[in-house]
Amino acid sequence: MIVFDLKCDNSHRFECWFKSSGDFEEQSSRGLVSCPQCGSGVVAKAPMAPAVPKKSAGEGRRNRLEPKSAPADQPLAGGSLLPEVAKALQTIAKAQAKALEKSTWVGEKFADKARAMHYGEADEAPIHGRASRDDAEALLEEGITVAPILFPIAPPDEVN
Numbered sequence: 260m261i262v263f264d265l266k267c268d269n270s271h272r273f274e275c276w277f278k279s280s281g282d283f284e285e286q287s288s289r290g291l292v293s294c295p296q297c298g299s300g301v302v303a304k305a306p307m308a309p310a311v312p313k314k315s316a317g318e319g320r321r322n323r324l325e326p327k328s329a330p331a332d333q334p335l336a337g338g339s340l341l342p343e344v345a346k347a348l349q350t351i352a353k354a355q356a357k358a359l360e361k362s363t364w365v366g367e368k369f370a371d372k373a374r375a376m377h378y379g380e381a382d383e384a385p386i387h388g389r390a391s392r393d394d395a396e397a398l399l400e401e402g403i404t405v406a407p408i409l410f411p412i413a414p415p416d417e418v419n
Contacts, residue, residue, distance in 0.1 A: 267294035268301035295411065298392050352410050359408075362387045364415050370394040377403045387412075 263283055266272050271294050277283040283304070286292050293300045362385040365372045369388030375381035387408060390398070398405050 264305040265292070265294075265302050266305035267297060267299040269294065269297050269299055271296040271299075272305055296409075297407065300392075355408065355410055358385070359387060359412065361385055364388060366414060366416075370398060373398055373403050373405065374401070377401070389414075 261279060261283075262274050262276050264272060265275055273295055275283070275292065277286070283292070287302060290300050292302045294302060365386045365388040367389050369386065369390045372381065372386055372388070376383045376386075390405070395405050395407075
């Protein structure tokens with residue numbers, strides 16, 4: 260197995276595991292690799308830089324590819340975020356959680372339920388669920404307001 264840093268056309272970075280480099284290429288060419296944040300299928304390998312520590316007598320047994328943590332004040336270095344960015348993300352996550360408290364999970368029926376409410380066939384209520392990119396774009400073209408959930412959530416039937 261090999262892990263790749265990937266980046267979508269919206270500049271979201273994420274990691275994925277594959278059997279080989281060829282497996283990534285094959286899955287990507289078939290449209291099976293997509294960004295977990297925005298769903299974009301335009302994904303490429305991002306530059307990776309393994310941490311290679313200096314040789315010293317005390318580090319002989321240490322895993323040579325083990326990443327070192329970066330100082331918290333370095334933006335995006337070694338995965339660290341600026342404190343302001345981390346605080347903003349926490350605020351957004353809390354706002355999303357609060358909004359979802361009053362929303363009903365409708366799963367794969369999201370597009371159908373949203374249409375039914377828009378066309379007066381069902382009572383309006385806040386809902387959330389899953390929709391393909393094509394379904395979301397079709398809803399927007401029909402004038403139905405939809406927005407992606409910014410932070411992943413576990414559907415109720417998949418929670419331990």
